[in-house]
């Protein structure tokens with residue numbers, strides 16, 4: 001977490017602990033903190049405060065928009081499971097992608113008709129880092145299913161893309177605080193005025209009946225602080241981290257044969273380094289990296305533990321053997337040049353050891 005976000009939330013565990021739904025002075029204080037946070041995030045996203053719904057996480061935001069409408073749901077095959085699974089559970093339409101993981105616009109158009117109620121296309125892929133051309137997606141959706149709610153899962157976008165450029169293109173947008181230096185367990189769904197969703201949680205009527213449940217005041221305040229800091233530092237961080245990411249990948253690929261970058265750099269975010277390494281199994285590599293205290297993953301963190309080929313790489317047409325050597329390294333606001341030096345050294349050494357062991361066994 002960003003230190004400013006930790007500092008911002010602490011008073012709400014202590015002297016400002018009240019439930020904002022109450023009517024006494026302490027409750028009013030907590031409510032004011034939520035109202036101020038709503039104004040801040042609305043400004044940073046480029047929507048009206050009344051269009052912001054605070055909720056529990058990115059998964060909830062995604063589920064709410066897909067399960068909150070009647071009619072057919074459509075999404076690309078590379079979505080996070082928080083979108084893909086609810087779309088599949090509703091018998092929705094899953095659309096193919098190209099080799100970079102970008103939704104195929106012709107196939108998207110072919111999946112759209114008058115029955116479609118929601119189309120969900122992620123802004124940035126969590127596994128391989130591909131940035132969606134959301135303006136092109138929006139043009140297709142508005143032309144072929146103007147009645148549909150267009151939603152983007154922008155959970156991975158906040159650190160890399162000015163949200164004020166994304167929000168005007170869509171009707172609904174999901175965010176999760178822990179992806180931009182805020183706490184886990186709090187998120188945002190924006191929903192354009194005039195578009196309505198049937199709420200998943202009903203009860204106390206919080207968030208103008210759109211999401212019942214006592215507010216996570218500390219989490220909301222910290223999320224607003226983290227988003228503000230992310231927004232201020234975004235351009236400088238992109239420049240700094242692109243340089244570090246390029247060095248990380250270039251030096252690994254320079255020291256080892258048969259390391260292929262999965263998505264071209266001009267199509268992806270600066271914080272993502274995703275490669276497929278021939279002649280090794282991701283699982284064994286991750287074990288060696290972990291022993292050396294280098295933290296990385298193969299597929300998405302949510303799915304690790306199950307070493308099935310990632311649904312993202314499969315949809316992109318990466319063959320099973322190459323996908324078996326996938327390595328996903330992420331950089332963020334805490335990443336230093338020394339971390340990258342260490343990452344290069346440990347990845348190169350570990351791959352050499354695994355390849356040597358494989359030839360010895362063969």
Ligand code: PLP
Pocket residue numbers: 056057058059060062080082122124125126153155156176177185187302
């Ligand atoms: N969508 C994307 C693209 C994600 O990367 C994630 C989490 O990794 C989620 C949704 C789920 O968010 P949360 O962990 O807040 O439920």
